[in-house]
Amino acid sequence: xxxxxxxxxxxxxxxxxxxxxxxxxxxxxxxxxxxxxxxxxxxxxxxxxxxxxxxxxxxxxxxxxxxxxxxxxxxxxxxxxxxxxxxxxxxxxxxxxxxxxxxxxxxxxxxxxxxxxxxxxxxxxxxxxxxxxxxxxxxxxxxxxxxxxxxxxxxxxxxxxxxxxxxxxxxxxxxxxxxxxxxxxxxxxxxxxxxxxxxxxxxxxxxxxxxxxxxxxxxxxxxxxxxxxxxxxxxxxxxxxxxxxxxxxxxxxxxxxxxxxxxxxxxxxxxxxxxxxxxxxxxxxxxxxxxxxxxxxxxxxxxxxxxxxxxxxxxxxxxxxxxxxxxxxxxxxxxxxxxxxxxxxxxxxxxxxxxxxxxxxxxxxxxxxxxxxxxxxxxxxxxxxxxxxxxxxxxxxxxxxxxxxxxxxxxxxxxxxxxxxxxxxxxxxxxxxxxxxxxxxxxxxxxxxxxxxxxxxxxxxxxxxxxxxx
Numbered sequence: 386x387x388x389x390x391x392x393x394x395x396x397x398x399x400x401x402x403x404x405x406x407x408x409x410x411x412x413x414x415x416x417x418x419x420x421x422x423x424x425x426x427x428x429x430x431x432x433x434x435x436x437x438x439x440x441x442x443x444x445x446x447x448x449x450x451x452x453x454x455x456x457x458x459x460x461x462x463x464x465x466x467x468x469x470x471x472x473x474x475x476x477x478x479x480x481x482x483x484x485x486x487x488x489x490x491x492x493x494x495x496x497x498x499x500x501x502x503x504x505x506x507x508x509x510x511x512x513x514x515x516x517x518x519x520x521x522x523x524x525x526x527x528x529x530x531x532x533x534x535x536x537x538x539x540x541x542x543x544x545x546x547x548x549x550x551x552x553x554x555x556x557x558x559x560x561x562x563x564x565x566x567x568x569x570x571x572x573x574x575x576x577x578x579x580x581x582x583x584x585x586x587x588x589x590x591x592x593x594x595x596x597x598x599x600x601x602x603x604x605x606x607x608x609x610x611x612x613x614x615x616x617x618x619x620x621x622x623x624x625x626x627x628x629x630x631x632x633x634x635x636x637x638x639x640x641x642x643x644x645x646x647x648x649x650x651x652x653x654x655x656x657x658x659x660x661x662x663x664x665x666x667x668x669x670x671x672x673x674x675x676x677x678x679x680x681x682x683x684x685x686x687x688x689x690x691x692x693x694x695x696x697x698x699x700x701x702x703x704x705x706x707x708x709x710x711x712x713x714x715x716x717x718x719x720x721x722x723x724x725x726x727x728x729x730x731x732x733x734x735x736x737x738x739x740x741x742x743x744x745x746x747x748x749x750x751x752x753x754x755x756x757x758x759x760x761x762x763x764x765x766x767x768x769x770x771x772x773x774x775x776x777x778x779x780x781x782x783x784x785x786x787x788x789x790x791x792x793x794x795x796x797x798x799x800x801x802x803x804x805x806x807x808x809x810x811x812x813x814x815x816x817x818x819x820x821x822x823x824x825x826x827x828x829x830x831x832x833x834x835x836x837x838x839x840x841x842x843x844x845x846x847x848x849x850x851x852x853x854x855x
Contacts, residue, residue, distance in 0.1 A: 392459060392699070393719035396539050396610040399617040404546025405607055406625035409600030409693070411493075411686030413552045413679045416636060416659050418496070419597035424637075425653035427590025429580025429646040432638040434587050436576065438594035439630045444793040445595065446626050448767045449602045450619045451785055455778070457614035460700035461605040461693070462767050464840070469770025469777075472837035473830055476706050479697060480826045480835075481763035484819070485756045486603070486694035487728060488735075492752035493687040494530075495736045497680065498523030499745020504656065505676060509664065519745050523736050530688045531729040534695065537718045538610050541692060545685045552682055555675060556632050559659075560639035562667055567642050575641045580649065592800050596757060598633060600686075601625040602764075606693040691728060698724040705838040747811045754815035761797045762823070768794040 420431075427434040449465075458464035462482050467475025499519035506512040533541040564571070574580055581587045604621045608614040643662050644652050652658050660679075664672040699721035702711035715722040739748030768790040775786045805816050829835040 390714065391719075392609045392696070392714060392721070393538065394610065395612045396537070396719075397542050397607070398612050399621060401539065401542035401546055402604050402607060402611050402617055402621040403625055404544075404549050405542045405689055405692065406601040406604040406621045407549035407553070407629060408545035408685035409603035409689040410598060410625065410629045411600065411682045411689075412549070412556060412629050412632060413675070413682035414493070414686050415597040415633070416556065417501070417657060417679055419593050420633065420637060420640075421653050421656075421658060423590040423593035423597070424641075424649060424658075425590075426586045426593070427581050428586065428649040428652070429575055429641050430578050430587050431590060431641055431649070432575045432634055433577065433581075434590035435594045435598075435630070435634045435637050437587065438591045438598060439634070441591065441595045441792070441796045442598045442626055442630065444789045444796065445599055445764065446601060446622050447785060447789040448764065448771050448793060449605050449622050451771055452767070452774070453605055453608070453619040453622065454615060455774075457608035457611070457618060458700060459606055459609045459696040460704075460840075461602075461608075461697055462763055463697060463700060465605075465774070466766050466770045467840075469772075469774035470766075472704075472839065474766065474770075476701070476830055476835060476837040477823075477826055478763050478766045479701055479706070481759045481766075481823065483694055483697050483701070484822055485759035485763060486690040486697065487732065488752045488756035488759070489690040490530075490687050490694070490728070491732050491735045491739070492749050492756060493683055493690075494523050494527050494732065495519075495740055495745055495752060496749045497526050497683050497687075499740055500749055501680070501683065503745075505660070508657070509660070509672065509676075519740060520737065523740070524733060526684075526687075527729060527733055527736070530684060530691055531725065534688060534691045534725050534729075535715075535718070535720060535722055537720055538607065538692065541688055542607070545689060548678070548681050548685050552678055553628065553632055555678055556636050559663065559667070559671075559675070560632075560635045563639040563643040563662060566666055570642050570646070572642070572646065574646060575638055580641075580646055588799075589803065592796075592803055594633070595796065596800070598626060598630050599760075600689070601629075603689055603693040606696040609696075691725065694728055695721045695724040698728065704840050705836045707835075743811055751811040751815045751818075754812045755819045758801060758816060758819045759823070761800045765794050765797050765801075768797070 423434055424431045452465040456464055456468060460479060463475050463479025466478040502522060503514050533544060578584050578587050601622045604618055608618050611617050640662060643666060644658060655661055660672060663675045698707060698711055701707040702709060711724045713723055714720060739751055743751055771790050772786045775781045830837055
């Protein structure tokens with residue numbers, strides 16, 4: 386621990402940071418939402434889509450991994466791109482990530498209160514809630530995640546760590562039971578493009594598979610509060626992805642086998658196939674357990690981006706790129722408390738607006754797509770900045786600093802394309818709103834309304850070495 390007015394140094398260790406990274410991926414929540422969406426394209430080839438997706442995400446996490454070897458900052462990608470391209474483009478990237486993480490909070494909270502809980506109570510327990518019930522539920526859920534974020538990074542990341550371990554365990558048990566029960570159906574066919582009727586649907590499913598595994602980058606924003614950040618952040622980013630990637634392949638395979646290879650055309654349209662399998666093939670007790678921790682996964686998956694986005698906002702404010710008051714930390718808890726409360730209040734407003742104007746489900750789709758587009762573009766800027774950064778250091782490596790970023794860039798380009806095409810409501814609205822936000826930020830940076838100044842506090846930097854290792 387350290388004295389001073391900034392964030393609390395050495396507040397957490399590697400394990401808590403790993404919990405933050407896994408929580409951002411939200412494994413059980415991803416199984417309920419993103420994995421099901423990927424199956425709509427890949428059908429019975431869903432496990433193949435996830436295996437290919439693992440290689441795509443390896444290229445994705447290479448960027449935060451490589452930057453985190455040299456830089457530890459609450460600004461995360463804002464600082465990374467600033468070091469590679471300069472403050473103007475870095476500040477633009479920072480605001481894109483802020484927009485993305487903010488809408489990760491809003492879409493998750495609206496999904497819980499407006500989609501998940503009402504559907505679960507109706508479909509499995511016969512309880513119908515009035516149409517307006519999502520409003521108090523979402524506001525209560527938002528308050529629930531704001532409190533631990535306000536109280537400090539240590540309790541919130543410890544909570545994320547313990548519950549993430551339980552989530553991973555539940556998914557492994559769930560998969561093992563399904564595979565044992567349907568052992569006569571075991572086949573290698575799900576690892577081929579045959580069930581998807583070609584490679585194109587596999588690659589479309591892969592885009593969503595990558596999105597479901599990509600949250601580990603959120604750990605970079607906690608660097609200033611982590612012990613030995615230049616060692617632990619890169620490790621947490623990589624290990625969290627590898628753990629969840631393997632579990633996603635296992636779970637997707639078990640669910641395809643249990644649902645039936647030739648019946649996967651009804652998998653996504655069922656809405657909650659994982660819960661249906663839990664109820665029908667394991668028992669109501671496991672359904673209740675899975676429901677409880679799926680809800681918890683969405684809690685942790687909302688808390689993690691609130692932690693990350695509040696640190697990013699703090700870094701922007703500290704450097705003069707956001708209102709100075711947001712650079713203040715709580716005198717006792719050393720959290721960016723004003724940023725946390727601001728983000729939470731804005732989240733409430735956006736959630737209510739999206740839910741009331743579009744309806745909870747379409748509002749959720751609008752917010753998650755807005756988050757995804759901003760995330761993809763922001764990460765693409767990181768892909769481009771990485772080789773310039775390492776060339777300047779004199780530690781350039783073709784594989785890590787050119788090939789991997791190019792692969793990541795191309796995959797993300799496809800992700801952006803499928804975010805726009807085919808144009809459909811409310812995805813098209815999300816693309817327009819995100820584009821307008823990006824244009825507005827770029828204009829404010831160009832005119833000096835948003836200042837792109839040198840950092841007020843130097844990032845934690847590794848000494849420059851003349852080696853060629855990557």
